[in-house]
Amino acid sequence: MAKHLINLGIIEPSHIIYEGLANILLRSTHHFQLYRPDNIEELEHADLKYSFDVIVVNPICLQHNIRSFSNLKRTRPRIVWIALVYAYFDREILSQFDNIIQITDSAETIINNIYRQVQTSVPGVDIPAGEHITERETDVLKLLVQGLSNKEIADKLNISIHTVVSHRKNIIQKTGIKSQAGLTIYAISNKLISIDIGLSSPPPGGGKALIKRSVTVPPSLL
Amino acid sequence: MYKTVRTYIKPDIRIADLVFENPYLLLLLEHFDLDLIMHDKTVSQICIENGINEKIFISFANLYNGFSLSGSGGFEKEHIETIIRFLSNSHNYFKHDKYPEIQDYIKKLYEKNPTAEIKLIGKFFDDYFAEVTEHLNYEETVAFPYFHSLLHKVSQDTKNQKNRFSGAEYLEHHTDIESKLADLKNLLIKHVSLKNDPVNRRKLLFSLIELEFVLNIHSFIEETILIPLVIELEKKQNLG
Numbered sequence: 001m002a003k004h005l006i007n008l009g010i011i012e013p014s015h016i017i018y019e020g021l022a023n024i025l026l027r028s029t030h031h032f033q034l035y036r037p038d039n040i041e042e043l044e045h046a047d048l049k050y051s052f053d054v055i056v057v058n059p060i061c062l063q064h065n066i067r068s069f070s071n072l073k074r075t076r077p078r079i080v081w082i083a084l085v086y087a088y089f090d091r092e093i094l095s096q097f098d099n100i101i102q103i104t105d106s107a108e109t110i111i112n113n114i115y116r117q118v119q120t121s122v123p124g125v126d127i128p129a130g131e132h133i134t135e136r137e138t139d140v141l142k143l144l145v146q147g148l149s150n151k152e153i154a155d156k157l158n159i160s161i162h163t164v165v166s167h168r169k170n171i172i173q174k175t176g177i178k179s180q181a182g183l184t185i186y187a188i189s190n191k192l193i194s195i196d197i198g199l200s201s202p203p204p205g206g207g208k209a210l211i212k213r214s215v216t217v218p219p220s221l222l
Numbered sequence: 223m224y225k226t227v228r229t230y231i232k233p234d235i236r237i238a239d240l241v242f243e244n245p246y247l248l249l250l251l252e253h254f255d256l257d258l259i260m261h262d263k264t265v266s267q268i269c270i271e272n273g274i275n276e277k278i279f280i281s282f283a284n285l286y287n288g289f290s291l292s293g294s295g296g297f298e299k300e301h302i303e304t305i306i307r308f309l310s311n312s313h314n315y316f317k318h319d320k321y322p323e324i325q326d327y328i329k330k331l332y333e334k335n336p337t338a339e340i341k342l343i344g345k346f347f348d349d350y351f352a353e354v355t356e357h358l359n360y361e362e363t364v365a366f367p368y369f370h371s372l373l374h375k376v377s378q379d380t381k382n383q384k385n386r387f388s389g390a391e392y393l394e395h396h397t398d399i400e401s402k403l404a405d406l407k408n409l410l411i412k413h414v415s416l417k418n419d420p421v422n423r424r425k426l427l428f429s430l431i432e433l434e435f436v437l438n439i440h441s442f443i444e445e446t447i448l449i450p451l452v453i454e455l456e457k458k459q460n461l462g
Binding site: 175176177178179181182184185186188189190194195 | 338339342343346349401404405406408409412414
């Protein structure tokens, strides 16, 4: 099984404790990408860029920020919130978290506690190795590289635009390729479409494509 | 905000030791117009001898070692000229060194693998290169001169609206440049199969990875150091 990176933010004022926790997580068998925002406000900003799966917070950092914390919790339901506790906190504060880790927990317990939460909340955190795009995604991809718009693809395949968008997101996530030109190359490599490019013509830059089968690549790409 | 195992660079460390640890620093030295032979000199000595602001040098070098800036970095308008000089030197590296080298590797790859994919990769890179060149030229002819004029309080020619500097446009270019490079890397590492030329593909990939490394730092310097400085300067001048 290949695993996705788990984006994890740690908000913890003590440097020693941050480094210790980071060390435990990075050495575990799961793949964590770690970030250390300074506070809740920075977290909100950073989330737009990194889209966190898990946030580990020392509740002491929330004392004057309970409101931003509740807001974040409400607006980012996908994030798992875990309290990192080594002082006394009111039960009411702790009850807002999905799980709690104690500073005296063993490394194994800490990792398991975090990972168990992620498994249940982040779909597809375990992905089978070499997963290919599905048949439906292939249909979308074929039309996409012909230069069709979301609307046109939706009409052609008789699905909603929303579904087209979600297929496109999956294609990008699975292939790692965002641009249309890049996806065209991907489609050719995987024999989803084929083009005949007159191989005797001059190398990269020149040459005109002839399209085999019923798939057309827009001239702008060739 | 991110982890690294490399040395956090300080003034009294010997440059040669740093280069052994992270050879990419050779590019940093080059872009500061420095001789690459360092003997046993420290960071601080090299900066003094060559009239380079130590703060800028150390901050940039630490970016190369994977350390982000702490806070806003504390840069001032006196630093702008040095920063622009550094960035212009890296433009030369992109335009006249790295990009032609990559084009050449793709061409060689195509000679041994005359397939549709490689041909399209060549085309993809040519288009990408043209786009980057346009952005770099924009910086050289519009952005940097505008920063200069701000610094020296020369009033700008506002008649020509088309050549006005725009922060938003600047950032948009960056995102696009980075994402296309990522596409190329993904294609070459994960998808496009080649039968005949593993050596060339490896060289091409190393080249792309080096380019990506330098380009990311380049964008970072522009976005988080230079542009905020310029905006600050604009504000002050509007008030005065």
